[in-house]
Amino acid sequence: MSRTPLLLLPGLLCDARLWRDQVAGLGAAATPVVADLTLDESVSAMAERALAAMDAAGATRFALAGLSMGGYVAFEVMRRAPERVERLALLDTSARPDTPEQSRQRRGLMSLTRTGQFRGVTPRLIPRLLHAENQAGPLAEEVIAMAGRVGKEAFLRQQAAILGRPDSRPDLAGIAVPALVAVGEADVLTPPDLAREMAEGIPGARLQVLPGCAHLPPMERPGEVTALLRDWLG
Numbered sequence: 001m002s003r004t005p006l007l008l009l010p011g012l013l014c015d016a017r018l019w020r021d022q023v024a025g026l027g028a029a030a031t032p033v034v035a036d037l038t039l040d041e042s043v044s045a046m047a048e049r050a051l052a053a054m055d056a057a058g059a060t061r062f063a064l065a066g067l068s069m070g071g072y073v074a075f076e077v078m079r080r081a082p083e084r085v086e087r088l089a090l091l092d093t094s095a096r097p098d099t100p101e102q103s104r105q106r107r108g109l110m111s112l113t114r115t116g117q118f119r120g121v122t123p124r125l126i127p128r129l130l131h132a133e134n135q136a137g138p139l140a141e142e143v144i145a146m147a148g149r150v151g152k153e154a155f156l157r158q159q160a161a162i163l164g165r166p167d168s169r170p171d172l173a174g175i176a177v178p179a180l181v182a183v184g185e186a187d188v189l190t191p192p193d194l195a196r197e198m199a200e201g202i203p204g205a206r207l208q209v210l211p212g213c214a215h216l217p218p219m220e221r222p223g224e225v226t227a228l229l230r231d232w233l234g
Contacts (some may be wrong), residue, residue: 004086004233005059006030007050007077009070010037011092011216012158013121018067021222022229028222029233033057037073037153043165047076056086063233065089066192067218069158075168078175087231088202089180091225092187092215094194095168095201103163107170113164114150121147131186139219169191172201179205180232184213184220206232 008019023032035050066074071093091190183195199207213220
């Protein structure tokens with residue numbers, strides 16, 4: 001079986017650790033590249049950097065998977081280079097832009113960050129990211145450490161990019177590649193209703209709700225997510 005080039009897009013305050021187990025577990029099914037989404041302050045620039053990474057890998061066409069903010073960037077890649085994407089996976093994300101209240105909260109976090117009052121992912125924020133079964137122990141510590149590696153300046157750039165993202169709902173009907181939409185059953189940040197909206201909008205898309213997960217299924221249930229992606233890769 002030939003390996004499929006696979007572009008993996010991390011979420012806010014996430015690095016390659018998010019996809020570590022999938023990179024290791026997909027084996028002969030894929031040649032993964034994890035994009036660096038910490039350097040730019042717009043989803044358009046993030047998408048260009050991700051496409052450049054695939055150029056550097058010699059991948060003219062590739063499968064595309066993004067989680068949360070990575071999903072926003074995936075939509076931008078689809079707008080910019082649809083002819084290069086063979087299949088699309090959207091995990092724990094949304095096609096919608098922020099509501100006014102979400103934008104207000106996001107700007108508030110940015111202000112706190114600039115004054116040193118927001119310190120990334122703290123134990124207090126873990127319940128918004130991980131299922132109740134996963135909130136104590138090494139996994140929570142890994143999520144906190146991952147956010148620490150991304151750091152304050154990258155967090156500000158990422159938040160600016162998220163604030164400026166377009167509404168991707170008008171693009172759903174035009175997505176003409178095999179699509180997987182997956183979400184943790186307990187995700188409170190991008191809940192299953194938003195996943196259902198995307199799956200219903202993309203022709204032929206498959207919806208998968210993942211038990212025992214909240215917002216970070218690739219870390220919370222790595223084996224299940226790896227198997228799901230292997231099946232999606234065909």
